[in-house]
Amino acid sequence: MAVMEKSIPQTMVSPETGETLHRGVRPFVVTYKGKSITVELPGYYPVNGDEGIHVGSDMAVSDAALRTLKEEIEGIPSPSTIRRVRRKLKLSQREAGGLLKVGENAFDKYERGLIEPSGPTSQLLKLLERHPELVEDLRST
Structure with missing residues (x-):
């Protein structure tokens, strides 16, 4: 029996503006104690603008970047x-x-x-x- 993968919808309507948002990635800067890493943050974004909606595991990318910075700066192992x-x-x-x-x-x-x-x-x-x-x-x- 084949395993069905969950399909991620490619668009959603913004609950705030009613605008159609499209699935994609945008640069996002994670900063910790003065040091920064830029990551590609997945989410639903408007055609013009960076304000998006993040669902499911979208924020895992920024969480991992924060852990990397904490390991580098404070020695807390990732x-x-x-x-x-x-x-x-x-x-x-x-x-x-x-x-x-x-x-x-x-x-x-x-x-x-x-x-x-x-x-x-x-x-x-x-x-x-x-x-x-x-x-x-x-x-x-």
Whole structure:
């Protein structure tokens, strides 16, 4: 049986203006603590103008850019960095949560971007990335 993909409508009517909006992308600047990244933000936009309506996962692009800036500026690891380090250590999400004493479901939430790891957890992940052999020390405590 074939899986049906959800079709995204290519137009919608603006609830504010009644104007027809068209599916597309526009440049959007994400700024955090004085540093900026420009992303291509999907959404429904008028023919003339940048004010759009964003639905579903449209904002995931700007969320990812913000996480990238936070990682660069404050050292808070992004979901992709957390996943990469955990896999490098050959740990399941559940094992990693238990080993770092943050709860069995924490890494699922970190890797989906639902929550950010605490400062100490972020620091420990940095250490484990540089020194993966320390996992064995954590296992023995």
